[in-house]
Structures are given as structure tokens and as C-alpha cells.
Amino acid sequence: xxxxxxxxxxxxxxxxxxxxxxxxxxxxxxxxxxxxxxxxxxxxxxxxxxxxxxxxxxxxxxxxxxxxxxxxxxxxxxxxxxxxxxxxxxxxxxxxxxxxxxxxxxxxxxxxxxxxxxxxxxxxxxxxxxxxxxxxxxxxxxxxxxxxxxx
Amino acid sequence: xxxxxxxxxxxxxxxxxxxxxxxxxxxxxxxxxxxxxxxxxxxxxxxxxxxxxxxxxxxxxxxxxxxxxxxxxxxxxxxxxxxxxxxxxxxxxxxxxxxxxxxxxxxxxxxxxxxxxxxxxxxxxxxxxxxxxxxxxxxxxxxxxxxxxxxxxxxxxxxxxxxxxxxxxxxxxxxxxxxxxxxxxxxxxxxxxxxxxxxxxxxxxxxxxxxxxxxxxxxxxxxxxxxxxxxxxxxxxxxxxxxxxxxxxxxxxxxxxxxxxxxxxxxxxxxxxx
Numbered sequence: 001x002x003x004x005x006x007x008x009x010x011x012x013x014x015x016x017x018x019x020x021x022x023x024x025x026x027x028x029x030x031x032x033x034x035x036x037x038x039x040x041x042x043x044x045x046x047x048x049x050x051x052x053x054x055x056x057x058x059x060x061x062x063x064x065x066x067x068x069x070x071x072x073x074x075x076x077x078x079x080x081x082x083x084x085x086x087x088x089x090x091x092x093x094x095x096x097x098x099x100x101x102x103x104x105x106x107x108x109x110x111x112x113x114x115x116x117x118x119x120x121x122x123x124x125x126x127x128x129x130x131x132x133x134x135x136x137x138x139x140x141x142x143x144x145x146x147x148x149x150x151x
Numbered sequence: 152x153x154x155x156x157x158x159x160x161x162x163x164x165x166x167x168x169x170x171x172x173x174x175x176x177x178x179x180x181x182x183x184x185x186x187x188x189x190x191x192x193x194x195x196x197x198x199x200x201x202x203x204x205x206x207x208x209x210x211x212x213x214x215x216x217x218x219x220x221x222x223x224x225x226x227x228x229x230x231x232x233x234x235x236x237x238x239x240x241x242x243x244x245x246x247x248x249x250x251x252x253x254x255x256x257x258x259x260x261x262x263x264x265x266x267x268x269x270x271x272x273x274x275x276x277x278x279x280x281x282x283x284x285x286x287x288x289x290x291x292x293x294x295x296x297x298x299x300x301x302x303x304x305x306x307x308x309x310x311x312x313x314x315x316x317x318x319x320x321x322x323x324x325x326x327x328x329x330x331x332x333x334x335x336x337x338x339x340x341x342x343x344x345x346x347x348x349x350x351x352x353x354x355x356x357x358x359x360x361x362x363x364x365x366x367x368x369x370x371x372x373x374x375x376x377x378x379x380x381x382x383x384x385x386x387x388x389x390x391x392x393x394x395x396x397x398x399x400x401x402x403x404x405x406x407x408x409x410x411x412x413x414x415x416x417x418x419x420x421x422x423x424x425x
Contacts, residue, residue, distance in 0.1 A: 024249035024406060024415055027241075047403040049251060052418050068418035075281060075397045076264045106418060124264070 023049045029098040029108040031126075036147035037067050037095045037107065044087040048073050053087060053109060055095060059150055067105045069097055072124040082120050091115065096147045098125065113145055193273035200271070201315045201358050207266035207281075207394050208364055208386035220333055221378035227344060231332045234342035243415055246343070247327065249408035251401035253283045255304035255328030256321060257352055257368060257382075266389060268396055276310060276317070284399045289319050296322055304328060306352070317356040324350055330375060347374020362388040 039057040051071040056064050071077060074084070087093065092115045097107030110126035113119055119142070197204075223231060238244055248254050260267060262282030270277040278287040289310040300307035300323030310319040324346060331341035351371040359365050363385055370380040406417040 023251065023401075023404075024245045024408060024417070025243060027243075028415075045405060047405060048399055049401045049404060050406065052405050070418065073265070073399070075399055078397065079264065079393045 030101045034147040036145040041091040046084040069109045071109045094145045197271045203269040206390035207268045209266045227375040231342040245408045253304040319354040321352045347372045
């Protein structure tokens, strides 16, 4: 996927902000849908105010495509147990996300499953989190991917 | 003749002053050390204040949770309805906050997952805000507000102690600071409207327990509300390592919101793989 294709127009999205804490509206993500992206890390941008995980996703038909996956702030992710070195180019991952409403290859991350069995949770990327989950500590998280496979 | 006399008198006065000063004036060394006991006492007095200082404080709540708002002014009600109508139509109502501009007071205090920390000095209490890497300067030296203060995102804060309660009065905000407003049906997300010119925030901080800090806020804005807004929020002390303050550089942003068009561009590559 080219750079231009991940530049998104969100004017067509509907609904209200999914997270009052974020810098921008998360209304572009469809929180009613959960899919799992399985593939290889291309880049992990550990940056404020939101980290971005770029993954080359393997599809069931054998083809692949790039997805840009939005995480929370590193400051929060550190407090949820993440480390900047947890993800590096070439790593095999599965990522549960809420996809963009407009069909673009963008999603809101709420759990990353590493090859060594560890799970990195990002509760802000998911609906229904409490303030306590957001503040610090280990959030409740699934132990294996729960999303629908990527079609 | 008269002029010469005056010059001579001035010279004599200067000489006399120099002689007297040699006897009575403190040496520069003495001048430096003399105020030390007073200064030390000022710092010691901080140790007798309620302990706001240890660790950091997390609010663990969403920003903009002003649940009970007073009736809106006519103009504010109309503006809020228009805002929510646009939101329902799907228009992106992000602001320059998406581009890392501070949301300003009071929202900047309330980033649920990023802490604040109180740092005391004799002249001011600094409240460091991890979110937005900002610091509030609460002047404790008995001054009055500037007339008027130059506007800022955090406002001009003057504080004093009333027993165990720290009372902070803040005025002088830039127009970009917005307030949450809920007209009528109380939708899930509030309308965020620009504050009025007379916005004033009075905060009363006190420890409910050793690890719970209450802030009672009274927010005055006669352009938006027909009565003052009363708001209570609790902060929880964190002394763990993961609760410590962290750097937060928002200008590393991969997102960009174009306010002119209402388009949010996000996930932009600016890193090494570009």
C-alpha cells in the first residue's frame, strides 16, 4: 500500500468520538467489527501522541497487503507493559483491530499477539474500557486473537 | 562659586559615606549569607504542608466528564445544537488538539492515563502535566492577577492555603480553549465550544486520604452558562516506577488535521522507512 493510500478522508464517517482521551476522533473506526491481522511487522513507530504499527498482512488467498494500525501514546503503553523493542521489522504478529469504516487498510489496535506467546494490550483502542484500565496496570486482555480473519 | 561649593559638598558627602560604609555596611559575603535562615525556613515550611508532593497523581477518568451542567445561555445552546447537528452528519469536528495543541484548562489536567505532579517552591507551586508536557505555575507569593493577564492555554494561576486546602484562582485563557457543553438530551460526547472572555476557574485541592486528592472546581463562564459549573474530580497517588513522569513529545505526531478542510490525515510516515 502506498503512502498516499493511507492518507484518509474521514468526512464520510459517522458517529461520535470513540475515545474522549485521544487527540482526534476515533469515529473512523468501526468498533462493531473486530478483525485479526496476521503478518509481518514492516515498521513500528513508537511516537506520541499515537504509535503506529505497519504490518504486511497475509491474506487467506495467499496475497498480502499493508495495514497501518494505530495504537495509543507510548506513555500509556509503557504503563500497560509495552516496550519500544517489543516489535521490530520482520517479526511475525497477529493484531486484533477495529477496522476503518471506509474500507481502507487502517485499524485501531487493541491487542498484539507476539510469536513468543506474549500479548500486548492497548485498551484505549477498544470500546468499553474503564478509567482504571486506562490509568495503569495490566488491563484485561484476551489470550488469543478474537477477530474475524482478514478476507 | 556657588557651583564649585556644591561640587565640593558632594565630594565630601561621598567620602564620608565611603568611610561610614567601611565600618557599618555588610561585606558582600555577609549580604549573601544573611537571608539564609529565612530562606531555609521557607523551604522547611513546605514540609509542614499537606503532602501533595510524593509520587504522581492519576485521575483515571475521561476528560470532559462534567456531568451536571447548569442551563446554557441562549447563544451557547444554539452553538451546541449546531455543533451536534454537524457531528451527527458525520463532519469531523477535530480541532488543532489533533495537531498537538494543548486543550488548555481545565481539560489538560484530566488526561486519565497520564499523571500530574505537584512540585513546591516557596514562591510557587508547579503542577507538571505529563500530557502535553506542560507546567502550571501557581504563584503563592500573595500577588494579584495582572490587569489583564496575557492569555495562555493554562491561564494565570494564583494560589493560597485555607487550612489544608490549596485554593487556586485562574483567569486569562487563549480563545482556543474549549469547554464541554451538553444541551438537552445529554448525548454521549459533548459539544466542545470556545470559552467566553470572562472564564475563571477556582480549584480547591485537599487530601481526602493520604492517597486520594480531591479537586473541587467552580468554573465561571457567563458566555456559556447561566450559573457557575461545579465539578469534583479525584486523583489517585501513584508511587510506583511505572507511575513516574515520562517525556511526552507530541510534535512527533504522525497525524495531521487540516482545519480549513476538516480532513484528518493520519498514519503518515515520517520515520526512517519513508
